[in-house]
Amino acid sequence: MTVEVLVNAIAHDNILKGQLISIQDQPATWGSREGLPDYVIVIITGTTKAQAEVFMESAVNLFNYSHVTAGGVHEVTVTVDVPVQNLGGGFKADTKAYLEDTWGAVFTSWTSPNGPAVFEVEDTVDLADLKDDVLDKFEAKLGPRYIFSSADVDTAVSNGGTITVTKAQAEARIIDRYA
Amino acid sequence: MATWTVQPSGGDYTSLNAALSNTSTVASDIIEISGDWTSASDTAESTVEDDNITIRTKAGDQARHAGFYNGTTNWELNTSGNSHSLQIDNTGCILDGLVIVQSGTGNSDEGVRISSGGLTVTILNTIVRANSVTTDQDGIYAGNYVVTVNCENVICIGWGRAGFNAQSYRSTGADTHDWNLISCVAWNCGGGVAEADGGGINSHARSSSAVTTINCHNCFMMDSQGTNADFANFTGTASGTRTWGIDNCISSDSSITARDSGAVNANEGYVIGETDTADAQGDVLVNDITTAPYDLRLIDDAANDAQDEHIAATGAGLTFGDYVGSSVDIAGTTRPVNTSYDIGAFEVEAAGGGTVTFIAGLDGSATLAPDLSITAGLAAAFDGSAALAPDLSLVAGFAAAFDGSADLVANLTPLRTFVAAFDGSADLVADITPLRGFTAAFDGSANLVDDLSLVAGFVAAFDGSADLVADATVLRGFTAGFDGSADLVADISVVTAAVELAIALAGSADLAASLTTIRGLAAGFTATAVLAPNLTNIAGLNAAFTGSATLVPDVTAIRGLVAALLGSGALSADLTIPAGATVELAIALAASAALAGSVTPLRGFAAALDGAATLVPDATAIRGLVATFTAAAVLAPGLSLVGEDIPVPVLRLTGRWRGAVDLTGAGPGAVDLTGRLDT
Numbered sequence: 021m022t023v024e025v026l027v028n029a030i031a032h033d034n035i036l037k038g039q040l041i042s043i044q045d046q047p048a049t050w051g052s053r054e055g056l057p058d059y060v061i062v063i064i065t066g067t068t069k070a071q072a073e074v075f076m077e078s079a080v081n082l083f084n085y086s087h088v089t090a091g092g093v094h095e096v097t098v099t100v101d102v103p104v105q106n107l108g109g110g111f112k113a114d115t116k117a118y119l120e121d122t123w124g125a126v127f128t129s130w131t132s133p134n135g136p137a138v139f140e141v142e143d144t145v146d147l148a149d150l151k152d153d154v155l156d157k158f159e160a161k162l163g164p165r166y167i168f169s170s171a172d173v174d175t176a177v178s179n180g181g182t183i184t185v186t187k188a189q190a191e192a193r194i195i196d197r198y199a
Numbered sequence: 200m201a202t203w204t205v206q207p208s209g210g211d212y213t214s215l216n217a218a219l220s221n222t223s224t225v226a227s228d229i230i231e232i233s234g235d236w237t238s239a240s241d242t243a244e245s246t247v248e249d250d251n252i253t254i255r256t257k258a259g260d261q262a263r264h265a266g267f268y269n270g271t272t273n274w275e276l277n278t279s280g281n282s283h284s285l286q287i288d289n290t291g292c293i294l295d296g297l298v299i300v301q302s303g304t305g306n307s308d309e310g311v312r313i314s315s316g317g318l319t320v321t322i323l324n325t326i327v328r329a330n331s332v333t334t335d336q337d338g339i340y341a342g343n344y345v346v347t348v349n350c351e352n353v354i355c356i357g358w359g360r361a362g363f364n365a366q367s368y369r370s371t372g373a374d375t376h377d378w379n380l381i382s383c384v385a386w387n388c389g390g391g392v393a394e395a396d397g398g399g400i401n402s403h404a405r406s407s408s409a410v411t412t413i414n415c416h417n418c419f420m421m422d423s424q425g426t427n428a429d430f431a432n433f434t435g436t437a438s439g440t441r442t443w444g445i446d447n448c449i450s451s452d453s454s455i456t457a458r459d460s461g462a463v464n465a466n467e468g469y470v471i472g473e474t475d476t477a478d479a480q481g482d483v484l485v486n487d488i489t490t491a492p493y494d495l496r497l498i499d500d501a502a503n504d505a506q507d508e509h510i511a512a513t514g515a516g517l518t519f520g521d522y523v524g525s526s527v528d529i530a531g532t533t534r535p536v537n538t539s540y541d542i543g544a545f546e547v548e549a550a551g552g553g554t555v556t557f558i559a560g561l562d563g564s565a566t567l568a569p570d571l572s573i574t575a576g577l578a579a580a581f582d583g584s585a586a587l588a589p590d591l592s593l594v595a596g597f598a599a600a601f602d603g604s605a606d607l608v609a610n611l612t613p614l615r616t617f618v619a620a621f622d623g624s625a626d627l628v629a630d631i632t633p634l635r636g637f638t639a640a641f642d643g644s645a646n647l648v649d650d651l652s653l654v655a656g657f658v659a660a661f662d663g664s665a666d667l668v669a670d671a672t673v674l675r676g677f678t679a680g681f682d683g684s685a686d687l688v689a690d691i692s693v694v695t696a697a698v699e700l701a702i703a704l705a706g707s708a709d710l711a712a713s714l715t716t717i718r719g720l721a722a723g724f725t726a727t728a729v730l731a732p733n734l735t736n737i738a739g740l741n742a743a744f745t746g747s748a749t750l751v752p753d754v755t756a757i758r759g760l761v762a763a764l765l766g767s768g769a770l771s772a773d774l775t776i777p778a779g780a781t782v783e784l785a786i787a788l789a790a791s792a793a794l795a796g797s798v799t800p801l802r803g804f805a806a807a808l809d810g811a812a813t814l815v816p817d818a819t820a821i822r823g824l825v826a827t828f829t830a831a832a833v834l835a836p837g838l839s840l841v842g843e844d845i846p847v848p849v850l851r852l853t854g855r856w857r858g859a860v861d862l863t864g865a866g867p868g869a870v871d872l873t874g875r876l877d878t
Contacts, residue, residue: 026214026217028220028221030222032222033248034246034248034288035220035248039220041214041216041217041220041243042213042214042216042217042241042242042243043243044213049207049208049213050213051204051205051206051210051211051212051213051217052210052211053203053211053212053221053223054211054212054213054217057222058220058221058222058223059217059221073242076243076244076280077280077281122369122371122372123369123371124371144370145370146370149368149369149370150369152307152335152342152368153342153343153368153369155307156314156342156343156344
């Protein structure tokens with residue numbers, strides 16, 4: 021039970037360094053361009069493809085909303101359980117600006133790094149729609165929940181594009197961007 | 200503009216996500232998917248992040264579906280994470296020939312999600328299917344944006360909310376949606392829990408400044424679930440402008456006219472099924488709506504009310520905005536077949552006359568069954584155990600590739616332009632009658648068997664153990680290369696004056712009984728080749744026999760027999776070259792070659808008999824015998840070296856005679872022995 025994980029090695033656009041791209045059982049057959057410089061291979065022993073695919077989960081569910089309604093306004097608390105620095109560039113500022121411009125939100129606070137953000141919108145706003153809209157607009161910036169650390173990627177690069185780890189080592193090294 | 204390949208092996212990438220997520224793929228690049236995906240899968244959620252990206256399966260490749268996911272070689276993107284199978288963030292994206300499946304169970308897990316504003320997206324010939332029904336789940340979705348979505352030959356199956364969802368749902372904002380659907384299908388959508396904002400195709404336009412325009416031509420949207428309509432408007436408060444233009448469409452409910460009171464050819468209240476229900480308003484008959492992945496290809500049936508439904512153009516010249524529709528269906532079939540267009544993504548290859556262009560990929564255990572009559576343009580790829588079965592009549596334009604154990608069986612009658620590649624153990628069997636333009640490559644253990652009648656233009660390459668057996672009749676233009684253990688056997692008749700039969704028989708090839716070649720036979724016989732009984736070569740037989748080749752009995756070469764018999768080759772009994780013919784018989788008999796009884800070359804006999812060669816008995820060489828006999832060569836009794844009207848001396852024996860050379864029977868005074876007798 022060994023799998024090979026194709027991992028992005030270069031941060032670009034909304035793709036994070038260390039982001040898991042695809043998984044194959046060993047022996048894997050990779051394409052001619054599925055290697056350096058764009059990608060590295062992380063070989064994980066003692067795990068199945070199904071177990072490894074858990075780490076392909078998206079981060080779209082990281083938004084948690086709660087609100088109180090008083091005096092004609094919703095006071096909305098947005099909890100973003102991701103260190104802001106792990107989000108794509110401009111996520112915090114862009115989200116804040118979008119909510120202000122499109123939904124008339126007035127920010128009370130957005131503490132760093134994990135939030136919560138607190139803002140107010142008119143109580144006529146459908147909060148479910150607001151949430152969906154934010155996800156629509158910024159989902160691409162959220163990226164995946166799990167990534168390999170930059171150091172792991174660098175190690176693989178220096179090792180010719182491949183590293184081998186045990187399942188336990190992989191679980192210890194993979195970063196949960198929710199955490 | 201680069202083209203990047205995605206293949207299970209041997210390509211640039213092995214998944215769509217990897218092809219999209221690197222730094223090499225840039226704007227205007229093409230990602231082309233091909234190969235056999237039987238043992239591979241593509242399961243990673245993928246995102247388009249550059250402008251003008253085209254994602255397509257390769258035309259004609261086994262990775263490309265033919266309107267139905269075949270479960271083996273076809274590529275599909277099948278994801279089960281908690282996001283969308285394919286997300287599009289940039290404009291100009293074109294999807295063509297894809298199968299996109301969402302197996303996730305989360306809310307809003309879409310098939311294709313358009314996730315940015317200012318985008319134009321074109322989706323062609325694509326199947327988008329939900330494996331599990333969830334809430335707020337759409338096949339093709341765009342939210343609070345300004346977007347143009349063009350879809351042609353797109354099928355959405357089983358989505359929890361909507362097949363196609365133009366969902367500008369926010370209460371403020373000037374979102375503009377332009378959706379143009381040509382020959383699209385949505386079936387069984389809107390079945391999510393308490394889902395009331397979906398259906399086949401849904402228009403939202405909630406904001407007062409939102410504008411949504413939806414044009415649907417030649418589509419069927421059927422079996423929307425719950426309270427959802429096939430052609431649906433958001434049922435809640437919506438203040439925007441919603442405009443529908445619908446023509447030549449089918450719905451299960453009455454939503455066509457509800458959306459567009461002026462809809463042309465509105466076919467409402469129809470029933471979709473696998474068999475005719477004799478429903479008063481019409482049935483749309485498809486192959487399978489019972490078992491996933493479902494097969495919504497139309498059935499060719501007189502009761503199929505989506506078939507030959509209307510005469511308006513289905514796509515050619517049909518323009519919505521900047522998008523101009525094509526004139527082919529999801530499988531590449533040119534519309535219309537017969538005189539009218541079929542509603543939906545499929546144009547049925549129907550019987551009933553007219554010009555038919557059949558382009559099909561038959562994979563796995565596909566069968567093209569009895570009584571199919573195709574009058575033109577069959578281009579087919581048969582893989583696996585595909586069978587092209589009895590009574591198929593192909594009038595013109597048959598181009599086929601047969602792989603694996605494909606059979607082209609009884610009573611096939613392609614009348615012209617038959618171009619076929621047979622691989623593996625393919626058989627072209629009884630009663631095939633291509634009349635002209637037959638070009639075939641037979642590999643492996645292919646058989647070209649009984650009762651084949653080829654009138655003209657037969658060009659074939661037979662490899663491996665290919666057989667051209669009984670009763671094949673080639674009238675002209677037969678050019679064949681037989682390798683391995685190929686057989687060209689009984690009853691081949693080449694009869695016309697314009698025959699150019701060029702055959703290379705290698706290995707253990709046999710040119711067997713009853714073969715009659717009139718002229719232009721040029722053959723290379725090697726190894727154990729046999730040129731068997733009843734061959735009559737009138738002219739131009741050019742043959743090289745090596746190994747244990749035998750030209751056995753009753754061969755009658757009238758002229759122009761040029762043969763090289765090497766090894767243990769034998770030119771045997773009853774070879775007769777009648778008087779008066781112009782013979783140019785040049786034979787090299789080597790080793791233990793024998794020119795046996797009753798051989799009668801009249802002139803121009805030049806032979807080199809080596810080893811234990813025997814020119815036995817009753818051979819009659821009238822003139823022009825130039826022979827070299829070595830070792831135990833025998834020029835045996837009955838050889839007559841005379842001729843009634845041939846000048847004397849007519850025989851020039853210029854050879855070197857060794858061993859037990861026997862000139863018994865040589866006519867007196869008719870011999871010019873310029874050679875040397877060593878014994």
